[in-house]
Amino acid sequence: MSEALCEVGCKAIAIMDVLQEHGDSAALELNKKYNIPAAFYKVDVRDAEAVKEVMTSIAADLGSVDVLLCSAGIADSNMPAETYDIERFRRLIDINLTGTFLCAQSAGQIMIKQGNGGSIIFIGSMSGHIVNWPQEQSCYNASKAGVIQLGKSLAAEWSKYNIRVNSISPGYMDTALNRVPALEAQKKLWCSRTPMNRLGNVDELNSTAVFLASNASTFMTGSDIIIDGGYCCW
Ligand SMILES: NC(=O)c1ccc[n+]([C@@H]2O[C@H](COP(=O)([O-])OP(=O)(O)OC[C@H]3O[C@@H](n4cnc5c(N)ncnc54)[C@H](O)[C@@H]3O)[C@@H](O)[C@H]2O)c1
Structure with missing residues (x-):
C-alpha cells in the first residue's frame, strides 16, 4: 500500500512497525525507487506515549501528516473461547483495537492542528462482519468489529475537521x-x-487504499469496504 501511494505521487512516507529490519529496508526501497523522503519509525502501537512521540516526529521530519493507514494487527486462530488465555485476549485487543485508536488519535490531533483535513484508513476484516469457520477466533473477530465501528465513530466526530475515516475489510x-x-x-x-x-x-487492496487516501473519495467517510473475493456474499 505504501508503494501504491508512492506510485500515485505521495510526497513523503513514514512507515511504523515493530520490525526494525523490515521497516528500514522497506523505507530504503521506496526512497530509492521513488526519490521521495521515506523513513521508518520503530514503534509499538500499544504504547500511547511512543505513538504520540513518533507521530510528532513524523510531522516535524516530513512536513505534515495528511493520510494515516492503520494496518498493524495480529491474529489468534484456533482458540476455543472456553480456554482462551485472558492475557492473550487482552494483548490482541490492545494491538488491533487500542493500537488503531492510539495511532488515529495522535494523527488526528496533528491533522486538526494543521487545519487541512485528512484521510484515515483502518484495516478491518470481513471477520468484523461474519464469523470465520471452522477456526475459533472470537477475540480477533471482536477486535475487527471494534475497528470498523471505531472508524465510523471517528468519522462522525471528525467530519467537522474534514478528516475522513474509512476502513477496508479484507477477506482471506x-x-x-x-x-x-x-x-x-x-x-x-x-x-x-x-x-x-x-x-x-x-x-x-492497493487501489482501494489509494482511492480512500485521495480526493477521488472526498464525500466518503464512515464507510467500510469489503474486499473478499465474494466470501461474504452467501
Ligand atoms: N491476511 C489476511 O488474510 C487478513 C485478512 C483481513 C484483515 N487482515 C488485517 O490486515 C492487517 C495487516 O495484516 P497482514 O495480513 O499484512 O499481516 P502481517 O503480519 O504481514 O502484517 C502485520 C504487521 O503488523 C505489525 N505489528 C504487529 N504488532 C504490532 C505492534 N504491537 N506495533 C506495531 N506493529 C505491529 C507486524 O510487525 C507486521 O508487520 C492486519 O490488521 C490484519 O488483521 C489480514
Whole structure:
C-alpha cells in the first residue's frame, strides 16, 4: 500500500512497525525507487506515549501528516473461547483495537492542528462482519468489529475537521499473517468457501487504499469496504 501511494505521487512516507529490519529496508526501497523522503519509525502501537512521540516526529521530519493507514494487527486462530488465555485476549485487543485508536488519535490531533483535513484508513476484516469457520477466533473477530465501528465513530466526530475515516475489510489474503503451518489445511477450506476460489494477493487492496487516501473519495467517510473475493456474499 505504501508503494501504491508512492506510485500515485505521495510526497513523503513514514512507515511504523515493530520490525526494525523490515521497516528500514522497506523505507530504503521506496526512497530509492521513488526519490521521495521515506523513513521508518520503530514503534509499538500499544504504547500511547511512543505513538504520540513518533507521530510528532513524523510531522516535524516530513512536513505534515495528511493520510494515516492503520494496518498493524495480529491474529489468534484456533482458540476455543472456553480456554482462551485472558492475557492473550487482552494483548490482541490492545494491538488491533487500542493500537488503531492510539495511532488515529495522535494523527488526528496533528491533522486538526494543521487545519487541512485528512484521510484515515483502518484495516478491518470481513471477520468484523461474519464469523470465520471452522477456526475459533472470537477475540480477533471482536477486535475487527471494534475497528470498523471505531472508524465510523471517528468519522462522525471528525467530519467537522474534514478528516475522513474509512476502513477496508479484507477477506482471506495471502500475507505473512496466514503463512503459518498450522493454517495450511484450513487455507484449502477457505478457498473452497470463497466464490473466487483463492486467497487475495497482497496487492489487491492497493487501489482501494489509494482511492480512500485521495480526493477521488472526498464525500466518503464512515464507510467500510469489503474486499473478499465474494466470501461474504452467501
Ligand atoms: N491476511 C489476511 O488474510 C487478513 C485478512 C483481513 C484483515 N487482515 C488485517 O490486515 C492487517 C495487516 O495484516 P497482514 O495480513 O499484512 O499481516 P502481517 O503480519 O504481514 O502484517 C502485520 C504487521 O503488523 C505489525 N505489528 C504487529 N504488532 C504490532 C505492534 N504491537 N506495533 C506495531 N506493529 C505491529 C507486524 O510487525 C507486521 O508487520 C492486519 O490488521 C490484519 O488483521 C489480514
